Amino acid sequence: MNVIFTIVHIFGLVTMCFSGLMSTCLITSQVANDGATAAFLQGTVITFLLGVLMFIPTLRTPKKVSRQAGFLMVAMTWSLTPVLCTIPLLLYMPSLNFVDAYFETVSGLTTTGATIFSGIDNLPISINLWRHELNWIAGMGIIIFAVAILPILGIGGMQLYKAETPGSVKESDLPPRIAQTAKALWMVYAGFTVVCIIALRLAGMNWFDAICHAFAAMSLGGFSTHDASVGFFNSVSVEVVLTIFQLLAAINFATHFIALKKNTLNPYFEDREARAFLTLIISSCLFTAWLLWDEGIYPDYLTALRYASFNLVTIATDCGFANQDFNKWPIFVPMWMLFLSCVSASSGSTGGGIRMIRTIILMKQARLEMFKFIHPFAVRPLKIGEMIVKNDIVNSVTGFIFLYFISIVILVFTLLLSGLDFITAFSAIIACINNAGPGLNQVGPASNYGSLSDFQTAVCTFAMLLGRVQIFSILILFVPEFWRK
DSSP states (O other): OHHHHHHHHHHHHHHHHHHHHHHHHHHHHHHHTOSOHHHHHHHHHHHHHHHHHHHGGGTTSOOOOOHHHHHHHHHHHHHHHHHHHTHHHHHHOTTSOHHHHHHHHHHHHTTOOOOOOSOGGGSOHHHHHHHHHHHHHHHHHHHHIIIIIHHHHTSSHHHHHHHTSTTTOOTTTSOSSHHHHHHHHHHHHHHHHHHHHHHHHHTTOOHHHHHHHHHHHHTTOOOOSSTTGGGGTOOHHHHHHHHHHHHHHTSOHHHHHHHHHHTSSHHHHHOHHHHHHHHHHHHHHHHHHHHHHHTTSSSSHHHHHHHHHHHHHHHHTTOOOOSSOGGGSOTHHHHHHHHHHHHOSOTTSSOOSSOHHHHHHHHHHHHHHHHHHHSTTOOOOOEETTEEOOHHHHHHHHHHHHHHHHHHHHHHHHHHHTTOOHHHHHHHHHHHHTTOOOOSGGGSTTSOGGGSOHHHHHHHHHHHHHHHTTTHHHHGGGOGGGGOO
16 A cells, blocks of 8 residues: 555656646746636646645655556656646647547657647647647656666666766766766756757747757657748758757767766767767768769759758657658658667667667677677677676667567557558557657658547557657566566
8 A cells, every 4th residue: 555655645746746837838828828828727726736635645655666666656657647738738629639639748748749730830839838848848857767767666777877888977977876867967958958949049940939949859859839840940050950959869968967077078989879879870861861862852962961861860869850751752761760760869868769779789799699609618798898798788688679679560560450551550650669750651741640540549659658668667567477466
């Protein structure tokens, strides 16, 4: 019983925090007189009261969190918080059904950036701000999830966080306590966001668009204030700014912290994960630009490089902006972009997918197995740089990647069974489980997820949640041993 009270107590605190976040949109709506004031007023009051009713009666509950309670808390927070966030949407748009509203808020909180809305340009300012605030606060939450929650669960956290970034992140480089580490990384995240807002304003956006797109870029959330996404601005300078900050957001925030602390760029060169990520992205941009130019999609290489680079970076980093309908490009390019969304983002970033470090570990493990075939009696540890990767980490990575791919297979077949064509079903699941946003065909960048049935929308919603909590935290709830004492 104490486990349940502990979970309710913590979720009550989360709920009250979100009522405070909702109140900023209430103030915005009042100032802008955009017609959504009543929806946000009711939403703020309802959410706050629910939080109080959960938080205060459980004040005397022991705050020690067991591993079982930790898994339940993670699953509950990521799945139920979006329910609270639907309140202002449902109150303002009574015709909006709950499945679609839940999809939209899950997309925001998992920083996926997929949307069911059309006519985004005409939404009240406060509604658009709410969508982007969900992106931004979730980006911070992902960092805290990595450094504070996962250690409690024993499935990663700072142990894996440090082990997965050899050459860059060492215990002496980060603050000694988890709370201090989280605060330091939050400060980096918030500081980059402010710089991004100013850069976008200087690039030609108005202040509101600059704030919203900076929130989406740094969280790799991908929401926009326009149906045409970044294509609305048709600005090279805007695209360059967003590309730079999306790349920064996809690199381990601990690496950023150390670089700022030491006032040197050396941590980026020493971080093998960041080097692999940037090498893969830059080479992919150059090659896909050549391919688009060679196919005659664009008249010259520089134009092809502009559109290929922006759209490839935004999908590969799992952000989800767009300035072209890449659904019309030769199929190799958008498929390669979706593949990159699976493997590119670094651990400790706001991106999703397998993460680059797991890809590196798996490749090295495969190379080591081939070496053992040739030299069966040789003893050679798996190393990244000078660091030996322990077998339990290798086993965890192998298990994760198996679950990742089997989840994709099951979810794709589920959508195929519902009547979707293969390209739409496959790209939708890849985009959702990687929290990347747009897919292809029916869910491509020129359309959205609003055309899907309620069942198909629910499947995509589950994929977003599964990808954001790194699969283990949800699938373990279906293991019978988890519920035994």
